[in-house]
Amino acid sequence: xxxxxxxxxxxxxxxLELTRILAPLAILGFLSSRLVAVDEWVGDGGFRLxxxxxxxxHPIDVPALTGGAPTLFAAVVVVAALAVSVGxxxxxxxxVLGLAVVYAALGDRLSTFTxxxxxxxxxxxxxxxxxxxxxxxQSWLRRRADPAFRSPAHVAGGSVRFFQVFxxxxxxxxxxxxxxxxxxxxxxxxxxxxxxxxQTRFSVFMxxxxxxxxxxxxxxxxxxxxxxxxxxxxxxRTRTPALIFALGMHxxxxxxxxxxxxxxxxxxxxxxxxxxxxxxxxxx
Amino acid sequence: MASLDEPDDVAxxxxxxxxxxxxxxxxxxxxxxxxxxxxxxxxxWSLVPSTITYFTQVAALFPNAAVAIIEYRVEGWDCAExxxxxxxxxxxxxxxADNKENRFxxxxxxxxxxxxxxxxxxxxxxxxxxxxxxxxxxxxxxIGGIRTMSIRVPLPSPGEKIEPYARLPADAYPASERHYFYxxxxxxxxxxxxxxxxxxxx
Numbered sequence: 233x234x235x236x237x238x239x240x241x242x243x244x245x246x247x248l249e250l251t252r253i254l255a256p257l258a259i260l261g262f263l264s265s266r267l268v269a270v271d272e273w274v275g276d277g278g279f280r281l282x283x284x285x286x287x288x289x290h291p292i293d294v295p296a297l298t299g300g301a302p303t304l305f306a307a308v309v310v311v312a313a314l315a316v317s318v319g320x321x322x323x324x325x326x327x328v329l330g331l332a333v334v335y336a337a338l339g340d341r342l343s344t345f346t347x348x349x350x351x352x353x354x355x356x357x358x359x360x361x362x363x364x365x366x367x368x369x370q371s372w373l374r375r376r377a378d379p380a381f382r383s384p385a386h387v388a389g390g391s392v393r394f395f396q397v398f399x400x401x402x403x404x405x406x407x408x409x410x411x412x413x414x415x416x417x418x419x420x421x422x423x424x425x426x427x428x429x430x431q432t433r434f435s436v437f438m439x440x441x442x443x444x445x446x447x448x449x450x451x452x453x454x455x456x457x458x459x460x461x462x463x464x465x466x467x468x469r470t471r472t473p474a475l476i477f478a479l480g481m482h483x484x485x486x487x488x489x490x491x492x493x494x495x496x497x498x499x500x501x502x503x504x505x506x507x508x509x510x511x512x513x514x515x516x
Numbered sequence: 517m518a519s520l521d522e523p524d525d526v527a528x529x530x531x532x533x534x535x536x537x538x539x540x541x542x543x544x545x546x547x548x549x550x551x552x553x554x555x556x557x558x559x560x561w562s563l564v565p566s567t568i569t570y571f572t573q574v575a576a577l578f579p580n581a582a583v584a585i586i587e588y589r590v591e592g593w594d595c596a597e598x599x600x601x602x603x604x605x606x607x608x609x610x611x612x613a614d615n616k617e618n619r620f621x622x623x624x625x626x627x628x629x630x631x632x633x634x635x636x637x638x639x640x641x642x643x644x645x646x647x648x649x650x651x652x653x654x655x656x657x658x659i660g661g662i663r664t665m666s667i668r669v670p671l672p673s674p675g676e677k678i679e680p681y682a683r684l685p686a687d688a689y690p691a692s693e694r695h696y697f698y699x700x701x702x703x704x705x706x707x708x709x710x711x712x713x714x715x716x717x718x
Contacts, residue, residue: 239540242526269611272619279609279619281627282636289626291566323529338567341626342619343611349574353546360539365527384527390536391529394543401547405554405575412556413579424582424671429615431681444674491617 239393242386244513245366247505251395252322252363254501255354256313256329262347262494263313266336267306273343274336275302281341294339308332316358319368323359330355347495353398354502361391396506399499400462403478407458415455422454423447426488435488454481465507475507550575584668587616588624589686592645592659593700595709600663601656602686608644614683624664634698638662642700642708660709661700668693 233241272278276296283293297305309332315325330352337348364370366383375381414421426439442450457464457477464474479500486496530536549572552560561569591600606613609620616625627633641662648654667689672678686694702715 236536239536245527265612265617272609272611278611279623279637279640281623282632284630284632291570334571337571340619342622343617345617346574346577349571352571357543360529362527362529384525386526388526388528390539394539397543397547401550402575405550406577408551409554409576409579412554413576414581415579418581420674421578421581423674425578427585427669427671427678427681428582429587429681429683430617433680436678436680439678447674491612491615 239390241389243389243392244510245384245387246513247392247395247508248361248363248387249319249365249367249505250508251354251502251505252319252326252358252361253317253367254504255358255498256316256326258494258498258501259329259333259347259351259354260310260313260317261497262345263309263333266343267309270302270306273302274305274339277302279342290341292338294335296339305332305336316355316363319364319370321370322364322368323361326355326358326363330359345495347498350402350498354395354498357391357394357398361394362387363391392506395502396465399502399506400465402499403458403461407455407461410455410458415451419448419451420444422451430489430491432488432490438488453477457481471507472509475503478503546572582671584670586669587667587683588621588628589665589667590620590641591663591665591686592642592656593661593663593705593709593713594656594658595660595711596657598713603641603645603654603656603659603662605641607648608641624666628664628666628697631698634664637664638698638700638704658709660705660707660713663696663699665694665696668695 266273312325312329316322333351464470482496486493554575592603605620
């Protein structure tokens with residue numbers, strides 16, 4: 233099988249549509265705290281970084297929105313994300329969502345996190361895919377107009393491959409960054425992050441019950457998973473155990489660090505679309 | 517472009533080899549950027565525009581151990597009382613007000629050593645605080661400047677009893693855990709308060 237064959241190999245369309253349905257909801261959940269304070273986020277009602285040169289953290293100066301524009305911006309973001317999720321002109325809506333988040337990310341470094349930075353890539357990938365061809369409002373309307381119409385059951389592999397490789401890249405690169413950081417020489421990296429104002433009742437409970445060796449073991453397991461993620465997801469035998477481990481890891485992260493829950497949900501939604509076993513998807 | 521008219525059972529967004537190659541190339545470049553950023557490649561940083569590197573700094577999640585439980589706080593120079601008193605920045609930074617994803621915390625986390633940003637924060641907080649103080653909406657009266665700090669509480673060890681996090685007043689922490697890094701220059705505080713003030717950040 234050539235690379236081109238692998239890329240084009242038809243995939244169950246539910247893979248793409250699951251991502252299209254779930255990811256925008258997780259993104260919207262993440263953005264909700266920004267949307268309720270939209271004047272602070274993209275408007276001129278909050279603190280704005282001055283014009284200064286910091287290539288890494290503040291690459292360009294983007295003007296704030298004024299007057300009623302921030303509210304309009306918030307409405308556009310919400311409508312676009314929901315339109316993607318329900319499948320109403322999802323490709324155009326994904327393009328709008330991606331561009332809006334690019335603007336917000338460049339305009340406000342202070343509220344920009346991983347979710348903000350990966351949202352454009354996810355949205356543009358959806359915009360470039362045939363998402364919405366099935367399990368969507370669009371296909372439902374089409375079927376109402378033409379009872380003979382049947383949604384396709386498969387999708388050309390490229391867009392699904394994007395999300396699969398994206399996840400392997402995220403985990404593998406994250407493992408690499410951890411190795412370059414403290415994860416190989418500090419036995420309690422996870423433990424050290426449990427104590428600040430991101431803490432939850434669950435993390436307090438875990439901190440009070442799990443012994444140091446448990447944290448050490450969890451750290452090793454996470455590092456092993458992330459560094460070798462491309463291999464775990466490459467081989468059919470390890471793919472489903474890797475999916476279960478990754479979902480468990482994100483559930484733990486979301487339950488332990490409350491503001492991070494949206495990232496955990498976003499990654500989980502991508503994981504389900506990308507790596508749910510085919511037999512599960514084809515039951516539908 | 518739309519896939520719904522596909523005669524077969526496979527949805528496609530684009531037709532022809534050019535689109536496939538184009539998108540595969542863009543995706544490969546994006547993935548390479550994420551890997552190179554995580555690897556700390558200087559070449560990557562020097563060759564790729566910062567507006568792109570900004571969006572590819574996504575994989576370094578919790579790479580280092582925390583060295584302390586760190587919080588950022590701010591005090592205002594109370595013009596009437598002539599002393600530093602803690603003020604609450606959260607009304608002016610309502611987004612994620614109670615956790616460290618708050619924009620005030622992020623400003624100090626990233627830019628506490630950047631004098632241009634600290635001056636801008638100074639102007640912003642004094643103006644906002646004093647506007648509320650004039651309306652009687654602040655427990656602390658008009659302020660002439662700010663003093664920013666981090667509170668760095670030592671981490672507990674595994675096995676120690678962990679109490680749930682609680683936000684305490686800054687002065688509840690010992691002086692050894694409070695680290696100041698910016699204060700409004702004396703001349704500026706004098707100009708705002710309309711009288712002499714002690715010099716420095718004391």
